[in-house]
Amino acid sequence: MDKGVETTGDVGLDSAIKQWLEFDKNPKTAMLVREMVKEGAVEQLRKCFAARMEFGTAGLRAAMGPGVSRMNDLTIIQTTQGLCRYLERCFADLKERGVVIGFDARQHTASGGSSEHFAALAAAVFVGRGVPVHLFSVFTPTPYVPFTVSHLGLCAGIMVTASHNPKQDNGYKVYWENGAQIIPPHDRGISEAIEEDLLPWPESWDTDSASQSPLLKDPYQDIHREYMQSIQQHCLHRRCKHTHSHMHSTCMSLSLFFFLPPLREAAFKAFDLRPPCAVEEQKDPDPDFPTVEYPNPEEGAGVLNLSFALADKEGASVVLANDPDADRLAMAEKQPSGEWKVFSGNELGALLGWWLFQCWKQRHLQGEPSASVKDVYMLASTVSSKILRAIALKEGFHFEETLTGFKWMGNRAKQLLDQGKTVLFAFEEAIGYMCSPAVLDKDGVSAAAIAGEMVSYLSSSNSVSQQLSAIYDQYGYHITKNSYFICHEQETIRRLFERLRNYSGENSYPTECQGFPITGVRDLTTGYDSSQTDHKAILPTSKSSQMITFTFANGGVATLRTSGTEPKIKYYTELCAAPGDSDVNQLKAELNKLVDAIVEDFFQPQKNNLTPQPE
Template identity: 55%
Template sequence: MDADLNANIGLQGTGDPQLDKAVHQWLRWDRNPWTRAQVEALVGGGALEELRSRLCSRMSFGTAGLRAPMGAGFNRINDLTVIQSTQGLFSYLSRYFPDFGRRGVVVGFDTRGQEASGCSSLRLAKLTAAVVLSRDVPVHLFSSYVPTPYVPYAVKKLQAAAGVMITASHNPKEDNGYKVYWCNGAQISSPHDKEILRSIEEELEPWSVSCWDEEVVEHCPLRTDPLSHINSCYMDELSSLCFHRDLNTRCALKFVHSSFHGVGHVFVQQAFQVFGFAPPIAVPEQRDPDPDFPTVRCPNPEEGASVLELSLLLAEKENARVVVVTDPDADRLAVAENVDGCGWKVFTGNEMAALLGWWMFFNWKETHPDPGDTQNVFMLATTVSSKILQTLARIEGFNYEETLPGFKWIGNRIHELSKTGNRVIFSFEESIGFLCGSMVPEKDGVSCAVVVAEMSSYLYEQKLSLKQQLLNIYQTYGYHMSRTSYVVCNDPPTILKIFARIRNFHGEGSYPETCAGVRIVHVRDVTTGYDSSQPDCKSVLPVSRSGQMITFTLQNGVVATLRTSGTEPKIKFYSELCAAPGNSDVSFLEAELKKVTDALVDDFLEPEKNNLIRRFV
């Protein structure tokens, strides 16, 4: 470490050459007083392990980008790491697109982070723009916060080379993120993600002082503000999902909406207006953006009734029947319904997908009476989500496809299908991520909130609730019951050992043959590319060696998956029983699913033996 730098911070070196080099680089490159002060305090206090944790590793450029706590360090979200990431992204885009200088980049942001911290989403978005503008390339920087889906929508509408959204979605308040979209509007996928990461590692030193100047966006002629244009286009196009406007205008139902202290309020209000509804009643305590998320222990509406308390209380007070809740960046949607005499029903992602899938195809048939039109209609779901759309497709005659977990796979598949004249009318992932239509190749809580309202309004006219219609769907197409949870494992070698045992259960190269005494008829292992249901035993889904994922199909109709989380020390498990139409013995079906799920965890994961922590969600 330089003698001048040592003297400046009162340090004579840590005794660890690698750490000394990392500290030196940080203090030489970082110009943010808040994060510099953090590192200086850690150095002065001799907090060597904390320094190593922050400075001797980097964030992995994972699913579509970066997500981590805000603060000083190469493995945190801050000014320097965002500048480094943007420089790497810029370098790759410059090489990939001959016309990059014309197409430019879209940049959006949510409302995370306090201004005083120096890591607010607004500041990080301006620095992202400043890096691109410093190389004389145009930037379409939104002037105010927007829902995450607005960035991929703008990328397509403006024909930009890429888009960046500064958001950590529903993560804890300490986190922020850097999400990247490709020119087709979908989240980046391989090989672009790996090439961008390589470019980032080659462009770590900030190019110039101007990269730190967030004010450059205020006066640079290459910066444009797409907010008004994109919002107008989005709302105009949203009307294509409205099928019963006359009914909506006289709707007697009341709706409550919470934006969970995020960006959704204004945009959901506008969406309801587009469909002819009165505005939904906003939860006042959660309407306006607040990066501290003061009224919820966790800003994730997927947690269910425990975090929806204020919404449900307001709905009861206002005699509102349906509650819609968008997460902080408004790409996910939770739905609850007050069923007379039965209290609140909070729908799971799989249940809501059954309703929305039915609704979208019902309206498609109404507007496309020619059966031949259905040949080019698709619905998509991730492979760990309910098979309800597969069942609908088999009976109704449209097409269904599965993707790997993550909406980036759905978004890219929508793009591929659209190029061949096909139309995707609904897509979802079980973690309350839905897309009605295909106007945005990303899950979209804003559009789906108003689609749910219209579906509720239509069913109300038919003397039906959402819950009753869900039961009708199950009675017509067969019950699809699911269980989703996880175990925590903080030892990566143990996770590898668990999955190695499953792959060699009865000797080398043999998978389990039964689960809870029920025969396993097919095994698919996308980590290795094996699928026993295929003639060549090769998985139709892409091989994904970055994590572990094995799916078992059982003789009794249960489909169960074990997979590792890409961001947390978890082994997740998903199980679903797909019963035949007419089988309405719900108690028996639930017991059968529980039996298999318990055996899946106990026999295959061996929680006690492997010191796994059970969690149930």
């Protein structure tokens, strides 16, 4: 240990602490470590130093604080140095093309960490190696980073954000040259490069010199303008004004959640929509998220109460809500009863998919250059509703499912675009929507503007809820029920999934669940798929995450999986009816029984270590 620092009595832990104090130049994190050692907080130290954050396809995400398992100045530098080395190996022209770096508003007073400072350190690493950096000067929505990568032809992009995670967390998301999140083998390559040399380069700490370097540029103004012009291409009324003369005659007001006012106004202006009303307490970035327990609009009504109150006051019938980094979108509508209906991610996916296809058909009928319907594609993650598949079967376009996460949909969309196909839409049930191929990731900014145009279009004839019912009447009801259990014990998670894989003996999956016969099993952790002749799954598999899908004799589908960013075991269920089948209540009752059976049979044995989703 360095002079003046006591030992913990654990040789391995002392060695890790000694190296940390040698490398770390942040006085706050160094002081926190010394204080923990002095106080004998061995268990807390082990949590900070036991294992380095694992860099995967989701990048990094962890609490801010000292140690190799936390987000801090030193781990940001070490991660960026590894990324830089890996990019140097992959791109001979890295020093000509460069990278882009964006950040959100998160900060952590105790450790001196903030997204803005982490972004500046990452920029210093690249500038120190002679790599041009486009560093945003202000908080930006996550979609601006992949847009910049594609628009400027850069080698990579970094977004420092923990999105909707609790306020103490932060994250480090990486985009490849194709504008999509990294997928294997790049995650492994970057992770190995990080471990090769953990000693910080001297210039990596020098943010002052980097800020004065001609290699550092602020892309905000140009990217903001180009992004807004790009999403206008998906604005229907600019192309077909005579068919939608009513669109802007309606007085419509929307409230938004954690969304930067200038971006909100610009996005709605691009679609000639009235600027929405903003919730005063939530309109500006605040790293403490003082108005909600969790800054996650996916949680529904509980985080939208201020939005509902403002909408009631202003006479608005629709609420749109973004998460803190504006990559996801939620929507709610006031019902005739006076209650607010929060649309699920699957319901909003059905609405946006329907709307974007209507827009495509309208442009096609107007004689504008466009692909034929057989070259049109929509994508969804495998745990999302299959409503797009039902629409595709009837309308003639293609639907594909991918693994969970927009990294898979973004990369698949890029492949299709490179083949000359038209990718209209992609979504995941966790309120993530790609409404424009200009951003190969979920994008709450363009989704909010496009949803606003859809609401305006519908306002003279239907409510949004009525339109959703019309979609289900035409293409078949798709009833979903999704939830999760919170679990902090990895051993509990392992036991739960291993029990399912050895349900009635070694290598045997369950054949029924509380009287519901199971007709198919797909395990994307092990690569097993009972529906394939060779029993090998077609979709990519990953041993680092748990994911099993069960198909039932009644047509129900249920997937159990672990979250890549949160301590959750999630389950997703769906039952579908044929078009014209109006017995929705029976369908819902059947799904409720199935979900109860799954919770009782698959989760109950580990119930003591699981916390159900809060109501």
